[in-house]
Structure formats: C-alpha cells, structure tokens
Amino acid sequence: MDQDEKWQIISAQRRVVADLLAGLTEPEWETPSLCRDWRVRDVAAHLALTPRSPSVSRILVAGVRARGDFDAVNRDLAVAHADRPGADLADELRRDAESRSKPAITTLDNLVMDTLVHIQDIAVPLGRAVPMPPDGARAALDRVWAMGWPFWVRRRFRATRLVATDIDWSVDTGAADSEIRGPADALLLLLTGRTAAAAGRLSGTGTATPRPGP
Template structure:
C-alpha cells in the first residue's frame, strides 16, 4: 500500500467506527471494550482525538502528571475527550475521518493498524461482525511484527509460524498457527482471547498454555 492508500483506509475505518457508534445507547457506549479499563466510548474518543493531538508539549505535560505512564496518558486523554463529546462522538469521527494530521510521536503505519484494531475493540464487545480491510490488516500485521514495544510480537510468537488464510502473509518459524489476517493482527496486538477461537493449527495449543 502506498501512503495515500493507507490514509484512505484510515478514513474508511474512522467512518465505519462512526457508523457503529451511531444510535448506541449510553449503556452500550459504557460497555468495556477489548482494551482493559477502556470503555467503548473511550476507544472511539481515542480514535477521534488522533488528528487533534495537543502536540508534544501537551503530551509531555500529561506524561508528567501520569508519572511517565504513557498508557495512562492515552487513557486519561481519551476519557476526557469522550466526556467532552458525549453523544457527539459519531459526528466527531465523521468530521475528522479525512484528516491526515497525526501526533508527532507516531507514524501513518502506526495509525493504520491502530485504527483497524480499535474498530474491532469496539465492535466485538457489541456483538458486531465488522470486516477488517485485508490489505490494511496485512500492512498492520507487518508493522506490528517489525516493532518492539509495546507488543513485542516476535518475542511472544517465538517458535510459531503465523500463516494467513485469506492473503499472502507468513511470519515466524515453528509450529503453524492459521487464521485470517484480521485475527492474526488481533493476536499480534494482544487480543489473544478474541483471536484464539478463530485460529487453528498445531501452534494454537502453545498460545493456550500458561506461561
């Protein structure tokens, strides 16, 4: 995918997330997402907030308040944005869908997998089946495989060979784990409990074994 294709996919995923949110009850918005300690509305607000980043000084100030815990920085900013927007979350996502602004500390490749995965973080707990864009998920899986923090995917998947069943993507060496590229992306980004029922192959038992 070239850069324009990546941004188009990000825009499509933001719009799809807005469609999921539209008409949700306050109770549904307050459901736990796949992200620990994040509500559905917080994840959506995080996606909406991305083009409106407070900038590096604001992020650093928030990091100081959170004593260097960047996960808590992200969560606190998302919660605050969710409370500000209230029922306007879907409209905000539509308004920023085409924006190519991004925080200085991230890249379009990171935003691509982040947006795809967060749509699933919202849809799955709501019992909705939302298809992930195959090319985007493949690019996202590649990016997560290459990076270290925060997922450490190659280290966690050592001894396994991940094989996508719906596109040309194979990574790692060892016992095979087969699944769609969407489910492999969810696995790589730590959504193991959600991905596992959809995966098959000799390596799956290693993923279910404690330690």
C-alpha cells in the same frame, strides 16, 4: 501501499466506525472494550481525538506526571474526551474522516494499525462484524510484526509460523516448531494482546502454547 492509500483506509474506517457508533444505545457505549480498562466510549474518544491530538510538549508533560506510563496518558486523554454525548463522538469521526493530522509522536504505519485494531476493540464486544480491508490488514500485520514496544511480537512468537488464511500474509522466523493459522483480523488481535477475542478463530499447534502478554 503508498501514503495516499494508507490515508484512504484510515478515512474509510473512520466513517465505518462513525456509522456503527451512531446507532448505539447508552448501555452499549458503556460496554467494556477489548482494550483493557477502556469502555467503548473511551476507545471511540481516542479515535476521535487522533486528528486533534495534543502537542508534543503537552504529551511529554503528561508523561512526566504519569511517571513515564504513556498508556496511562493515552487513557486519561481518551476518558476526558469521552465526557460528552456519544453522538458528538460519532459526528467528530465523520467530520474529521479526511483529516491527515496525526499525533507527532506516531507514524502513519502505526496509525493504520491503531485504527484497525481499535475499531475491532469496539465492534467485537458489541457483537458487530466490521470487516477489515485486506490491504490495511496486511499493512497492520507487517507493522506489528516489525515493531518492538509495546507488543514485542517477535519475542512472544519467536518459534511460531503465523499464516493468514484470507490474505497473502505469513511470517516464519526459520526456527518455527509450531504454527498458528487464521483470518488476518484474528491474527492482528492475537498479536496485539487481544488473545481471548481471537482464540476461537485460530487453529494450529501454536494455539496451545501460553504467550506472555505484551
């Protein structure tokens, strides 16, 4: 995919999640998401905040205050932005759907992966099905396999062949002694540490192997 196609996927997915959020009840906004210690409201705020991310200097200052824990920085920014009516978050996502602004400390490939995963973080615990666009899912899987921190996928799955059953995607390190098969969205959840949410949709000998968390 070229850059325009990646941005088109992000824009379309922002509209999809905005529509989902617009129909939530207040208790649903407070539902724990798949992202540990984040509510649905917090994940929605993170997605809404992305096109208007703080400056690099502000993020670095926050990182120093958090003693280098940038996960904590991300969560604190999201929680602060979540302190507003849910309808406002849905409106922000819809209004900024076409924005091509992104945090200076990330890449477009990371943003595709981040957007697709966080939408599932919201949808899965709410029992809503949000299909993942095939090209986006492939790009996200490629990205998470290639990156190191924070998921360390190649280390955690170094002896496992991974095969998507609904798109043309697989990886094999050449030393695989087990296999995990399943839909691309379930594989993406597995690789990004959402193991329990993915487990029931995966099959193969590798599913019985405990994996250290990212």
